[in-house]
Amino acid sequence: MPTNKAVVDVIEQWSGQRPEKMSQNLQDWWNQTAADSDHNALLFKPDGIEDLLKRLRQAFPASPRLESGDFDDGGTVKTVQDLADELQPAATGAGND
Amino acid sequence: MKWLLGALLSAVAPLTAQNAPVSLPCDTKDLAKGVDAYRIVTAQVVYVNCDRTNLLQFDTTATLYLDAAGDRKPVAGVVASVKLSATEDPWIRIDMTKAGGGAPLEKGKDYELDLAPDGRATISVDVKRKPALMNGPFEKLTVSISTKPNATIKPSLVSSLGAEFQIYSNIALQPFDKNGPQFFELSALKTKVYHKAISVPIRTPVPDCGASATCPPPSPAEENVETFGRAKVTLMTDHLEQPKATLGVEGLRDFFGDTLKIQNEVTLGAVPKTKDDSTWYFKVDHEAGPGSLPGYAIEAKIAPTLGRPSIGGFTWQPALNMDIGAGTVATVKVNDTIVPSLGLTQLFRTESVGLEAVRITPAVSFETDKEFNHQNLIYDQEFQFFVGWLSSSRLVRAWRRFTELKKDTKNKDPAFSNEFANWGAGLQPYLGEELGGSVVAQTVKAAKSNESVKVPTYAIARLRPKVAASTEYKRISLTLTAVPRYLFTTEYTSRQSSDGKTIRLVPVSGFRPYGEAGINIGLDQSGHVALCTTYKLGSEPPTFQYTNTVQTGLLIKY
Numbered sequence: 258m259p260t261n262k263a264v265v266d267v268i269e270q271w272s273g274q275r276p277e278k279m280s281q282n283l284q285d286w287w288n289q290t291a292a293d294s295d296h297n298a299l300l301f302k303p304d305g306i307e308d309l310l311k312r313l314r315q316a317f318p319a320s321p322r323l324e325s326g327d328f329d330d331g332g333t334v335k336t337v338q339d340l341a342d343e344l345q346p347a348a349t350g351a352g353n354d
Numbered sequence: 355m356k357w358l359l360g361a362l363l364s365a366v367a368p369l370t371a372q373n374a375p376v377s378l379p380c381d382t383k384d385l386a387k388g389v390d391a392y393r394i395v396t397a398q399v400v401y402v403n404c405d406r407t408n409l410l411q412f413d414t415t416a417t418l419y420l421d422a423a424g425d426r427k428p429v430a431g432v433v434a435s436v437k438l439s440a441t442e443d444p445w446i447r448i449d450m451t452k453a454g455g456g457a458p459l460e461k462g463k464d465y466e467l468d469l470a471p472d473g474r475a476t477i478s479v480d481v482k483r484k485p486a487l488m489n490g491p492f493e494k495l496t497v498s499i500s501t502k503p504n505a506t507i508k509p510s511l512v513s514s515l516g517a518e519f520q521i522y523s524n525i526a527l528q529p530f531d532k533n534g535p536q537f538f539e540l541s542a543l544k545t546k547v548y549h550k551a552i553s554v555p556i557r558t559p560v561p562d563c564g565a566s567a568t569c570p571p572p573s574p575a576e577e578n579v580e581t582f583g584r585a586k587v588t589l590m591t592d593h594l595e596q597p598k599a600t601l602g603v604e605g606l607r608d609f610f611g612d613t614l615k616i617q618n619e620v621t622l623g624a625v626p627k628t629k630d631d632s633t634w635y636f637k638v639d640h641e642a643g644p645g646s647l648p649g650y651a652i653e654a655k656i657a658p659t660l661g662r663p664s665i666g667g668f669t670w671q672p673a674l675n676m677d678i679g680a681g682t683v684a685t686v687k688v689n690d691t692i693v694p695s696l697g698l699t700q701l702f703r704t705e706s707v708g709l710e711a712v713r714i715t716p717a718v719s720f721e722t723d724k725e726f727n728h729q730n731l732i733y734d735q736e737f738q739f740f741v742g743w744l745s746s747s748r749l750v751r752a753w754r755r756f757t758e759l760k761k762d763t764k765n766k767d768p769a770f771s772n773e774f775a776n777w778g779a780g781l782q783p784y785l786g787e788e789l790g791g792s793v794v795a796q797t798v799k800a801a802k803s804n805e806s807v808k809v810p811t812y813a814i815a816r817l818r819p820k821v822a823a824s825t826e827y828k829r830i831s832l833t834l835t836a837v838p839r840y841l842f843t844t845e846y847t848s849r850q851s852s853d854g855k856t857i858r859l860v861p862v863s864g865f866r867p868y869g870e871a872g873i874n875i876g877l878d879q880s881g882h883v884a885l886c887t888t889y890k891l892g893s894e895p896p897t898f899q900y901t902n903t904v905q906t907g908l909l910i911k912y
Binding site: 258259260261262265275276277278279280285288289291292293294295296297298299304307308311321322323324326327329331332333337338341342343345346347348 | 381384385388389390403405406407408440441442443444445508509510511512513520554555556557578580581584586621667669700701703704705706707710711713740741742743744745746749750751753754756757770780782
């Protein structure tokens with residue numbers, strides 16, 4: 258189950274800097290950290306999202322699979338906190354069958 | 355930012371006492387209206403989300419009050435201690451005990467917690483990967499919590515949109531049977547329409563240990579605190595298709611044994627229904643050329659990136675590129691190309707500041723024209739290069755300016771705006787190769803006579819370097835695309851006379867450049883809709899008609 262710290266670690270590797278807040282908007286963070294970085298020429302959509310999805314799949318293979326559409330205007334992932342929320346897998350074997 | 359200033363001062367002079375109270379590094383306001391503000395796990399344990407990612411230590415006390423603001427009264431005999439849930443975790447844990455036993459929190463009530471009520475706390479934060487102890491005194495922080503049984507239902511990920519939903523409760527859930535909770539949607543007549551569904555907790559629920567008993571504390575935060583109070587509901591036979599719906603779930607109980615009230619409006623339609631990332635543009639042009647009557651042209655590109663990876667991290671990418679004329683454009687030739695393709699794409703980041711990334715897109719494409727006179731099957735291999743020093747977009751420049759303004763202490767919490775930068779520019783190189791051939795020999799007739807010509811099959815081997823450059827000033831952008839294509843084999847196409855009565859076979863080989871220069875004026879701030887004028891010069895496959903036109907029209911791009 259991904260901890261918040263583990264999710265923020267992925268964001269730091271992805272963007273080059275560690276966000277201070279869980280409520281940090283991911284697209285703003287990507288653009289804010291772009292200057293003089295290793296992703297200055299990469300747009301958040303589609304390039305940044307694609308790279309983030311790849312990192313999330315590697316870091317949290319048991320988590321639900323996100324898609325690029327989840328980061329769209331109508332998607333559920335806007336912030337680091339949203340990302341941590343969506344990556345939580347359902348409990349296996351929990352609940353009373 | 356007072357806490358950060360405090361931390362920095364503490365790092366420089368940790369023994370220097372401060373008189374003015376500083377804020378606790380706990381930003382509850384940004385999350386207060388969301389689903390992750392706090393979690394009540396038992397009648398003794400509450401977690402509060404401080405939103406911070408750099409907390410290393412957070413030791414203080416708290417005071418519990420019943421009700422809020424002016425009406426609040428301290429809950430007698432309750433002692434509360436506050437600790438960080440885990441290092442660099444935003445959640446703090448508040449453990450409460452009541453003198454003489456019993457539960458500090460009771461169901462169905464509003465409470466407030468004052469953190470650091472005496473101004474004392476031991477706080478350590480990470481500043482540039484070094485721990486910094488913050489000196490007090492600290493300002494008291496009031497946090498509102500409620501044991502009223504309210505919860506929220508939200509849509510799930512795009513891959514399961516309309517079929518899977520998430521429940522968020524600020525109070526931990528009691529164990530439940532997967533078939534127990536009932537999912538319903540509220541019809542237009544305000545009646546409940548039930549759908550067969552199963553529900554599972556996101557984390558092991560917290561069993562009721564008796565309202566007045568002291569419950570065992572939940573397990574340490576080796577997992578994620580926010581998963582307390584969460585469940586996933588999956589529809590078994592139905593799939594909601596409407597853009598918005600009022601949905602609810604009955605039968606889930608919170609830790610206190612109350613049935614949760616879960617009913618709210620859920621938006622389902624804003625996400626593309628195809629589950630794809632919609633990358634496309636559509637342009638309708640009015641066209642003019644030297645000595646010609648005006649005509650119209652349609653240019654479209656649809657290139658959705660499918661979400662699921664397929665082979666070695668590559669993602670499927672079907673695409674349709676179309677540039678065709680419609681109407682009369684006299685002697686002026688327009689590009690007449692329709693190219694559907696199916697490819698795979700993947701971005702490879704180098705994590706260096708020079709060549710930042712390469713996007714590799716192998717694809718199989720079918721080149722034709724609107725008359726279907728060409729049928730070329732092509733293996734198209736493209737490399738797109740992202741070079742950092744060739745790009746300085748207006749958006750990135752605006753964020754750079756915003757970051758500078760934030761560092762300036764004279765500007766307190768400036769709001770970001772695209773207007774922080776006026777200029778931007780970028781240049782992107784590509785390299786592609788097109789290998790294949792014409793798969794069917796075609797007989798092409800002249801438009802206004804019975805004359806015809808047979809276009810034979812032929813092999814195709816082309817090198818396609820490309821450079822795309824752009825400059826933007828506010829909402830105006832200038833674009834330039836140059837494609838110095840080289841044909842290593844001889845291809846064939848047909849040419850009609852201007853009166854449409856004669857037709858001849860034309861071999862095409864060697865250097866066949868094509869270029870476009872355009873100016874776009876954005877009509878909306880996001881740049882999705884623009885007025886555009888494009889000058890096109892050169893020839894493109896499969897017809898290789900020489901084009902020399904100016905097109906003006908409306909561009910819609912997402």
